[in-house]
Amino acid sequence: MIPPPARSSAPTAAEASAWADVLVRRRLVRAAVLMPTGQWLVQDRPDGPVRVLSGPADVVALAATIQHHTRSTRS
Template identity: 80%
Template sequence: MLPRPPRSSEPTAAEASAWADVLVRRRLVHAAVLAPTGQWLIQDQPDGPVRVLIGPADVVTLTATIQHHTRTLRPENR
């Protein structure tokens, strides 16, 4: 796999919100909520602990990590 070029700008709140929605709809996380402070509250499982992500860049990083993990576990990638 080729490495991606670095981003030319920081992720926006709208981008983070879109990715958070995808993570929840695909059931890759249980909940993702934007707090009034701009932080994101992420819960992987209904009874699991809540993680606090500092801002949009952390949500995009989490999404990339989940995507990478999901893709490397597919049978055709082994």
């Protein structure tokens, strides 16, 4: 397997927003909300805890983690 290329820049707010939208639309997370401070509030399920992500890099990392888990658990 070829490793992904290294990023040349930090994730932007627009990229994080796009990934958050995909995660919610595909029901991989219940909610992802950008706060005025630049932090993100993410909830996995309706009765679950709300996590605070510090910025765009954390949202992109969450998306990558979910994607990796989804791909590794497929039969």
